[in-house]
Amino acid sequence: MNLWDDTLLYNSRERERLTTNIDADVAIIGGGFTGLWSAYYLKKLDPTLRVVILEAERIGFGASGRNGGWCSALYPTTQGYSEVRPHLLTSIDEIGAFAHDLAPEVGFVKSGTITVARNKAQLARIQESTAPHETYLSKGALLGRLGMKGALGGLYTPDCAVIHPGRLVRALAEQVEKLGVIIYEQSRALTIEPNLVKSKDGSVRATTIIKATEVFSQNPRSHAPVYSLMVATEPLSDELWSEIGLAHRETFSEALHLVNYGQRTLDNRLAVGGRGARYLFGSRLRAKHEMDHRVHQEIMELVRDWFPVLKKTKFTHRWGGAVSIPRDWHPYISWDKASGIARAGGYSGDGVTLSHLSGKTLAHLVLERDHPITTLPHVNWQNPMWEPEPLRWLGVNGSVLATDLADREEAFTRRPSLIAKALNSFIRV
Numbered sequence: 001m002n003l004w005d006d007t008l009l010y011n012s013r014e015r016e017r018l019t020t021n022i023d024a025d026v027a028i029i030g031g032g033f034t035g036l037w038s039a040y041y042l043k044k045l046d047p048t049l050r051v052v053i054l055e056a057e058r059i060g061f062g063a064s065g066r067n068g069g070w071c072s073a074l075y076p077t078t079q080g081y082s083e084v085r086p087h088l089l090t091s092i093d094e095i096g097a098f099a100h101d102l103a104p105e106v107g108f109v110k111s112g113t114i115t116v117a118r119n120k121a122q123l124a125r126i127q128e129s130t131a132p133h134e135t136y137l138s139k140g141a142l143l144g145r146l147g148m149k150g151a152l153g154g155l156y157t158p159d160c161a162v163i164h165p166g167r168l169v170r171a172l173a174e175q176v177e178k179l180g181v182i183i184y185e186q187s188r189a190l191t192i193e194p195n196l197v198k199s200k201d202g203s204v205r206a207t208t209i210i211k212a213t214e215v216f217s218q219n220p221r222s223h224a225p226v227y228s229l230m231v232a233t234e235p236l237s238d239e240l241w242s243e244i245g246l247a248h249r250e251t252f253s254e255a256l257h258l259v260n261y262g263q264r265t266l267d268n269r270l271a272v273g274g275r276g277a278r279y280l281f282g283s284r285l286r287a288k289h290e291m292d293h294r295v296h297q298e299i300m301e302l303v304r305d306w307f308p309v310l311k312k313t314k315f316t317h318r319w320g321g322a323v324s325i326p327r328d329w330h331p332y333i334s335w336d337k338a339s340g341i342a343r344a345g346g347y348s349g350d351g352v353t354l355s356h357l358s359g360k361t362l363a364h365l366v367l368e369r370d371h372p373i374t375t376l377p378h379v380n381w382q383n384p385m386w387e388p389e390p391l392r393w394l395g396v397n398g399s400v401l402a403t404d405l406a407d408r409e410e411a412f413t414r415r416p417s418l419i420a421k422a423l424n425s426f427i428r429v
């Protein structure tokens with residue numbers, strides 16, 4: 001079960017389905033962070049707007065209710081990052097202000113993130129990559145903050161906060177409703193055409209339609225859904241935490257090539273996630289794939305390898321979800337005035353903060369309000385399509401496999417991986 005769903009403070013009430021034909025100014029498809037932040041900023045900019053959200057399942061069903069809770073300034077590509085970065089920092093602070101004022105239960109704490117090097121190749125990589133906002137931590141300095149076995153050094157960046165994503169997405173839904181937005185649950189948009197969205201038992205006629213369905217978007221060649229899986233321990237004792245550290249709830253990861261991420265939760269568990277699950281032919285999504293036993297086992301082994309004191313600790317929760325990876329790893333936001341259709345996504349696993357920036361940007365774009373964020377590089381970005389199958393299947397799964405092999409190579413040779421070098425010029429997953 002998903003830890004976040006299991007540790008909500010309250011069960012949000014079920015909302016009505018759309019069962020009639022209605023009119024609105026803006027219809028938003030998808031009740032995750034992108035859709036909800038769009039609604040939030042639309043109503044902040046123009047309280048008179050009629051905004052409705054159609055959610056196929058329930059609020060928080062998608063990645064927004066399942067993620068690792070890193071509210072970071074990460075961006076999936078280096079292209080345009082220097083321009084986007086200041087706005088991501090603003091978004092972190094604005095999410096923080098929202099949580100502070102309206103949803104303290106989210107447990108937003110901006111204590112930064114620590115990347116740990118556990119072999120010489122990882123160490124060389126993090127020493128090379130030190131940016132002005134990052135501080136290199138010697139082994140001694142690192143171990144004072146995070147007691148990970150085999151650590152040689154680390155990198156610290158202050159630009160990351162930790163959150164309980166399940167509580168944030170639900171609190172956001174409650175707040176947009178207070179602003180007058182109507183949310184319909186169990187109301188899947190079946191067809192979307194200019195000015196009209198149809199679901200099974202109703203429709204919305206609207207001037208603007210925002211597609212905020214990210215990894216659930218229909219075109220299989222527009223993105224590759226790649227599964228990220230998570231596990232969480234039982235709450236840990238103070239004694240165990242005194243050995244592990246993370247006294248300020250910093251998020252953390254090992255400098256592996258294969259993505260991994262951890263946080264100390266509000267109720268003192270370790271929640272850790274990682275990639276490595278196989279990509280499904282045809283960009284399919286399968287609930288069964290969220291529970292890939294092999295990947296969950298590998299993540300648990302990694303956690304026990306990091307922290308041998310957790311040898312006897314129980315893992316109480318396992319879950320997962322898919323992240324949306326465009327061919328060029330470039331996030332996109334677009335609005336076509338002629339058709340009234342807008343969309344945003346392609347966050348490649350970095351969407352907690354980016355979705356806030358997207359929602360705010362979409363609101364400014366469709367209301368034609370000037371703001372520097374409406375001219376950022378990812379606005380009106382055209383992503384190339386992925387290769388057709390079976391090339392996509394071969395390419396994505398080949399790179400998942402090679403990424404894992406690159407880490408094994410580095411652990412063995414202690415030198416920067418040649419596999420990773422070859423992979424960088426081909427495809428990253």
Ligand SMILES: Cc1cc2nc3c(=O)[nH]c(=O)nc-3n(C[C@H](O)[C@H](O)[C@H](O)COP(=O)(O)OP(=O)(O)OC[C@H]3O[C@@H](n4cnc5c(N)ncnc54)[C@H](O)[C@@H]3O)c2cc1C
Nearest residue numbers: 030032033034056062063064067068070189321350351352
């Ligand atoms: C396991 C995991 C860990 C992650 N960890 C992090 C992290 O730590 N930090 C980070 O920045 N990012 C992380 N991410 C990525 C991040 O969670 C997402 O990028 C972000 O939540 C996407 O938000 P969204 O609103 O665009 O999409 P979603 O939250 O997926 O919302 C889309 C919604 O659209 C609905 N929908 C789909 N089709 C239709 C339809 N036809 N009609 C109506 N509704 C529809 C879905 O039910 C869903 O609720 C992680 C993702 C996963 C899966």
